[in-house]
Amino acid sequence: MTRKQELIAVAQIKVREGGYNNFSFRELAKEVGIKSASVHYHFPTKEDLGAEVAKQYTDAFMNALGEPKAISDAGNDPIIAFATLFKSSLHQDKQMCLCGLLGAEADILPDLVRGEVKHFFKRTLLWLEQAYSHSKQPNTLDAKQLAIQTISVLEGAMMISIVNEDNSIFDSAIEGLIKG
Amino acid sequence: MTRKQELIAVAQIKVREGGYNNFSFRELAKEVGIKSASVHYHFPTKEDLGAEVAKQYTDAFMNALGEPKAISDAGNDPIIAFATLFKSSLHQDKQMCLCGLLGAEADILPDLVRGEVKHFFKRTLLWLEQAYSHSKQPNTLDAKQLAIQTISVLEGAMMISIVNEDNSIFDSAIEGLIKG
DNA sequence: GTCTATAATTTGATAGAC
DNA sequence: GTCTATCAAATTATAGAC
Incomplete structure (x- = not known):
């Protein structure tokens, strides 16, 4: 892992603990064994670092998820797979979804960071919408609504x-999820 | 409104914008026209102030809600009334639920503050559970589960x-709410 | 890439006068 | 209740050497 990646990894943990204001260049520097001035070599400003953290979090999440069709073809329910990814994060990391916490702080986020958080929800909502639109289960609500409700209950729970x-x-909340 | 209440009101807005780290004694003092040292007269520490903000938020929320039975007797659905209170908050204040934001930051909250946030969810979950337990609508899930799912989807959305x-x-998410 | 040094600002908190 | 004055610490960021 490059030094830059080390910094991002440490920052991600801090943000998931207490939001955007919960990490400092000095803190990150100390944890990876360099000085705070050196962090500015990798990331000019805190906004740049925060945006990169959110971007990589989103990419890693979507990557772990895979495509809805691939999950379906393997005989599994994409919605359950999505919920299980959240559940694993809660059980293993014992931390909040990074974009769930940052989203609640939207008012104080620098533009680049807020943009990346919006992008997380754009991508996850599209994924869920696709999963529901190919569902074989009958539903009165349309795929877009189901997608919103699903990500909402997961973040809230x-x-x-x-x-x-x-x-x-959390386990109790996902039992009521409408399957795809 | 007393000075103490003014400070709490200003602090509540700041916290709902960006969490526990998003207000300082100096900032609050400036907004109400005193000096930061004077804020320490009303609240010895930041933890005390934060806990009082969360406590009053919870009290005001529950007060605005009223009792499930009173809502039922008036011919309305308590669950819809609960969701409508969230909706009003979103539309009017354009701010996050204070305890929803603080809850996501639980790891970094001082003990007194985290305790008050836990209390918010204890009270709201009990309220919703009571509302669902007296429901006339048939459901496969029990009242406790329905309560968890309802508050989760509201906070997340x-x-x-x-x-x-x-x-x-948000409007789309609450359309799928299971009524009481 | 990393360092030292430092600027400029903000933070939570206290002592003591009025 | 509010003030002045102050402290010790932390913050983002930059300049310039190595």
């Missing part, structure tokens, strides 16, 4: 589980 | 609406 230190809240 | 500056996302 994750947050409530974290503050209550009780993962069963 | 609120967050996504805010970062996308598109309230129709």
Whole structure:
């Protein structure tokens, strides 16, 4: 892992713990064993670093997800696969979705960072919409609405589980998910 | 409004914009026309102030809500009333639920503040559970599960609406709410 | 790529006068 | 209740050497 990637990895953890204001160049520098001035070599400003963290988080998430069609073809439900990715994140990392936390702080995010967070939801909503639009299960709601409801309940349940230190809240919430 | 209440009101806005790290004693002092040292007279520490903000937010929310039975007796659906309170907050304040944002930051909250946020969800979940347990509509899920799913989708949809500056996302999400 | 050094600002908090 | 004055620490960022 390059130094730049190390910095991004440490920053991601800090942001998922307490948002955009919860990391500093000095802190990151210390954790990877360099000085804060050197962090500015890799990222001119904090905004640049924050945007890169959000971008890589989104890319990694979508990459882990794969394509809805591939999941379907393997005989699995894409919606369940999506929810399971959130669940794994909660159980393993014990941390909030990075874009779920940053999204709530949208008002104070620098432009580049807010743009990347918007992009996360654009991509996840499109993915879910595609999954629902190819669903074989009958539904009164259209695919777009189902996509919104699904990502909403996952983000909300994750947050409530974290503050209550009780993962069963999340598990209980996803039991009601409408399948694809 | 007392000076103490003015400080709480200003702090609430700042927190709903950007979380616990998004307000300072100096900032609050300036907005109400005193000096930062005077804020320490009203609140010894930032933790005390933060906890009081969360407590009053919760009290005001529950107060605006009223009792599920009173809503039912008036011929209205308590779940819809609950969702409408969230919707009003989004449309009028154009801000995140204070406890939704703070909950996502749970890892970095001082103990008193995190305690108040947990209390918000304890109270809202109990309220929703009561509303669902007296429901006349048949459901496969129990009242507790329905309560979790309802508050989750509301918090999540609120967050996504805010970062996308598109309230129709929230409106779309609540259309799928299971009524009480 | 990383360093030292530093500027300019902001932060939470306290002592003590009025 | 509010003030002045102040502290110790942390923050983002830059200049320039190596």
